[in-house]
Amino acid sequence: MHSAAGPSPHPVADWLLDMALIVGPYLAVCLLAYLLREIYRGIRDLLHRAGQQVDDALTIPAAADNQPGTDTELLNTITAAWNADTRKETP
Numbered sequence: 001m002h003s004a005a006g007p008s009p010h011p012v013a014d015w016l017l018d019m020a021l022i023v024g025p026y027l028a029v030c031l032l033a034y035l036l037r038e039i040y041r042g043i044r045d046l047l048h049r050a051g052q053q054v055d056d057a058l059t060i061p062a063a064a065d066n067q068p069g070t071d072t073e074l075l076n077t078i079t080a081a082w083n084a085d086t087r088k089e090t091p
Helices: 011-059 072-083
Strands: none
Touching: none
């Protein structure tokens, strides 16, 4: 590269600067596109795994109904015993 003052004193530095100005923006755009694609893939994979966990959880059979207070026969027996009139009054 020649300027009005003559040949450049640093031709290698000038060439590197030219390459950075010509190729640099292209590389920056490529790097940005790559990073965005990787972020998109990560989010997509995360959502896929979460959906798979939900599907797996929905296919697990329900546990037996043995929690306290859910046995209706026992509840009816206790209610009948509680409400039974056991007090005998003599007139």
